[in-house]
Amino acid sequence: MTDTPGRAAGLQTSATVLTVRQVRDYHALTLVAPAVAERFRPGQFVALAVGGADSARLVRRCLPVYEVKPDYGGTVEVVFDHRGSADPGTGWLVSRRARDRIDLIGPLGRPFRLPRDPVRCLLVGGGPGAAALFSLADTLRRRECTVHFLLGGPTAGAVFGAQSAQRIGDSATVVTEDGSLGEAGTVREALPAVIEKTGADVVYACGPTPLLRAVSAVATEFGLPSQVSVEEFLRQTAVCGTGLCMTCVLPMIDDDGVTRMVRACADGPVLRGDRVRWGDLGTIPFDALGAPRALGGAL
Amino acid sequence: MTDLTTRIGPLELANPIVTAAGCGGTGRELARFFELARLGAFTTASVMLQPRAGRPTPRAAETPSGMLTAMGLPGPGIDAFLERDLPWLAEQDVPVIVSVAGNSREEYAEVARRLNAVRTVAAVEVNLAAPNVEDRGRMFGRLPGPAAEVVRAVRTAVRRGVPVLAKLAPDVTDLVNVALACVDAGAEGLSLINTMTGLVIDPTTLRPALAGVSGGLSGPAIRPVALRCVYEVHAALPTVPIIGSGGVASGLDALEFVLAGASAVAVGTALFRDPTAAPRILRELEEALSDRRIGRLADAVGLAHRPPGRVPPQISPRRGAASPGRVSEPEEKLP
Numbered sequence: 001m002t003d004t005p006g007r008a009a010g011l012q013t014s015a016t017v018l019t020v021r022q023v024r025d026y027h028a029l030t031l032v033a034p035a036v037a038e039r040f041r042p043g044q045f046v047a048l049a050v051g052g053a054d055s056a057r058l059v060r061r062c063l064p065v066y067e068v069k070p071d072y073g074g075t076v077e078v079v080f081d082h083r084g085s086a087d088p089g090t091g092w093l094v095s096r097r098a099r100d101r102i103d104l105i106g107p108l109g110r111p112f113r114l115p116r117d118p119v120r121c122l123l124v125g126g127g128p129g130a131a132a133l134f135s136l137a138d139t140l141r142r143r144e145c146t147v148h149f150l151l152g153g154p155t156a157g158a159v160f161g162a163q164s165a166q167r168i169g170d171s172a173t174v175v176t177e178d179g180s181l182g183e184a185g186t187v188r189e190a191l192p193a194v195i196e197k198t199g200a201d202v203v204y205a206c207g208p209t210p211l212l213r214a215v216s217a218v219a220t221e222f223g224l225p226s227q228v229s230v231e232e233f234l235r236q237t238a239v240c241g242t243g244l245c246m247t248c249v250l251p252m253i254d255d256d257g258v259t260r261m262v263r264a265c266a267d268g269p270v271l272r273g274d275r276v277r278w279g280d281l282g283t284i285p286f287d288a289l290g291a292p293r294a295l296g297g298a299l
Numbered sequence: 300m301t302d303l304t305t306r307i308g309p310l311e312l313a314n315p316i317v318t319a320a321g322c323g324g325t326g327r328e329l330a331r332f333f334e335l336a337r338l339g340a341f342t343t344a345s346v347m348l349q350p351r352a353g354r355p356t357p358r359a360a361e362t363p364s365g366m367l368t369a370m371g372l373p374g375p376g377i378d379a380f381l382e383r384d385l386p387w388l389a390e391q392d393v394p395v396i397v398s399v400a401g402n403s404r405e406e407y408a409e410v411a412r413r414l415n416a417v418r419t420v421a422a423v424e425v426n427l428a429a430p431n432v433e434d435r436g437r438m439f440g441r442l443p444g445p446a447a448e449v450v451r452a453v454r455t456a457v458r459r460g461v462p463v464l465a466k467l468a469p470d471v472t473d474l475v476n477v478a479l480a481c482v483d484a485g486a487e488g489l490s491l492i493n494t495m496t497g498l499v500i501d502p503t504t505l506r507p508a509l510a511g512v513s514g515g516l517s518g519p520a521i522r523p524v525a526l527r528c529v530y531e532v533h534a535a536l537p538t539v540p541i542i543g544s545g546g547v548a549s550g551l552d553a554l555e556f557v558l559a560g561a562s563a564v565a566v567g568t569a570l571f572r573d574p575t576a577a578p579r580i581l582r583e584l585e586e587a588l589s590d591r592r593i594g595r596l597a598d599a600v601g602l603a604h605r606p607p608g609r610v611p612p613q614i615s616p617r618r619g620a621a622s623p624g625r626v627s628e629p630e631e632k633l634p
Contacts, residue, residue, distance in 0.1 A: 011331060011332065012332060012573075012574065012575060049572055049573070056363055056364040056519070057361060058361065058364075058365065058366055058518050058568060058569075058571060058572045059359070059361040059366060059571070059572075060571070060572060086502075086503075089361075103573075105574070236357070237356050237357055237358070237359070239359045239366065239368075239571050240570070240571035240572070240574070242324075242328055242331075242332075242571075242574050243324055243328040244322065244323065244324040244328050244329065244570055244571060244574065245322075245359070245368075245571050246321075246324075246344075246353070246358070246370055246373055247356070247357075247358040247359040247368065247370070248356070249353070249356060249358070249373070250356070260352075261352045261353065261373065266328065281356075282355055282356050282357075282510065283355045284352045284353070284354070284355050288352050289350050289352060290349065290350035290351040290352035290353070290373070290374075290376070291352050292352075
């Protein structure tokens with residue numbers, strides 16, 4: 001009898017490291033994990049145990065998937081930021097070499113919802129999370145959607161995948177705050193013009209929380225649906241990635257209009273941008289289901 | 300074949316490995332990784348009367364060999380629990396221990412009373428680490444008096460035949476006294492230990508790392524404390540069954556708890572790193588018992604309390620266990 005019955009075969013696997021490489025300011029780690037590659041859908045993530053089997057580090061690192069490939073039976077490439085990081089966990093990942101083994105759980109979380117019709121899609125990204133947009137772009141193109149990119153960051157080095165976006169996108173706009181790549185400016189400033197120019201029908205985004213907040217707000221102003229992956233929030237708050245620990249919760253408005261605390265890992269990481277209460281992240285809004293009562297309340 | 304069955308008062312479990320309250324989600328999340336029927340029992344997160352959002356994020360910080368969490372007892376409330384979560388658990392062919400909590404003694408009792416409506420509750424575990432509003436938010440289990448009052452209220456509310464267990468945290472002056480008070484008040488078993496309070500400060504923000512400021516420390520970092528608690532309480536109350544918990548991550552860890560006096564062992568934080576930890580620990584515990592030629596788990600409970608000379612030293616040091624007294628090679632070659 002194995003620990004993983006058929007229904008979950010391969011969800012947790014000891015993956016073999018193929019390569020670790022630096023991509024601009026980030027690191028990309030490619031792992032051989034056929035069962036994960038086979039089931040992966042764009043927007044999902046993987047949770048890596050760091051430090052080896054006897055490690056004292058118990059928190060899994062939840063990382064976005066850049067791409068899956070059929071090589072070696074199936075590989076998964078994740079992207080993360082270690083530059084300037086005090087986290088010895090990502091330091092351990094950076095120091096992996098080919099043939100090392102990493103305990104991996106995935107694919108996890110809800111993927112990006114895909115349009116039924118061939119529509120015009122705008123994919124907005126920043127930070128290492130932008131990596132999650134490229135497998136989405138492939139899938140959208142196979143569905144004959146038009147795919148436009150808007151990527152941004154503080155500096156050229158912080159923009160992941162600018163060249164890939166130019167190659168595979170119907171258009172690609174890059175903005176940096178210091179003007180070192182593309183136009184000078186922020187994603188928020190550039191977004192309205194890009195939406196108008198591309199005639200986008202839907203906006204997808206992945207990256208830092210302030211970027212997602214801006215994208216959701218602008219998309220809503222234009223009356224467009226937005227699908228955003230709260231990749232950075234997940235990475236910063238999650239312990240397990242599997243929905244057990246309840247540490248990665250954020251306030252979201254449900255279909256019935258009630259705000260509930262939902263798990264970024266299991267209910268996300270892809271969420272409807274217009275439903276997330278971005279201004280209330282890191283709080284329990286007073287009107288959320290189960291929020292603490294006013295002082296002096298009974299029970 | 301090792302006999303792994305164990306008893307928590309009137310409750311018989313097929314094996315001693317259970318999940319710790321608040322670490323197994325609703326059960327559905329773990330069931331993606333293994334069949335819950337392989338557990339001795341599944342313990343739910345603490346259920347309260349009303350839905351509860353819990354604490355803001357950040358709720359967790361990684362610490363050496365552990366983690367600090369301030370969750371604030373999030374949960375759907377007893378009504379949603381009975382409607383949505385418990386019926387699903389009841390179909391999994393695993394005994395369900397329902398953890399209950401409250402802001403007052405009356406709330407604990409009311410939650411426990413509502414559980415009588417269903418026949419699928421194997422035991423009720425009273426989480427005495429919930430903050431007592433009438434005691435400036437300090438936990439009920441801090442002192443024998445309030446702990447006993449809550450246990451008595453729950454014992455009165457819960458149907459006869461369903462055991463009531465008291466779960467205690469170690470941050471008290473005299474844990475044995477609190478345990479004794481709970482047993483006097485009707486607890487048929489004890490669950491030891493809950494997390495211990497700790498603090499982490501973020502050197503970037505120069506503020507506490509958790510939104511709740513302090514939090515509960517769990518993981519292997521607290522295992523020696525947990526073992527000491529189980530050992531002391533078992534010494535004082537040898538007939539009271541104990542579910543031991545605190546940083547159990549392997550079969551040998553579980554064995555330590557059994558030897559200290561635990562009849563069952565709860566796996567908590569380990570599930571976050573390794574969701575299949577529980578069946579693995581069970582397999583390792585079975586091997587560890589068999590290596591030591593202990594045919595029945597029940598025979599190992601509290602074995603560490605015997606004087607050194609009387610413990611049969613049957614294990615080779617090569618098999619990785621510390622052995623009190625003399626060490627001799629087993630006569631038969633072990634596989």
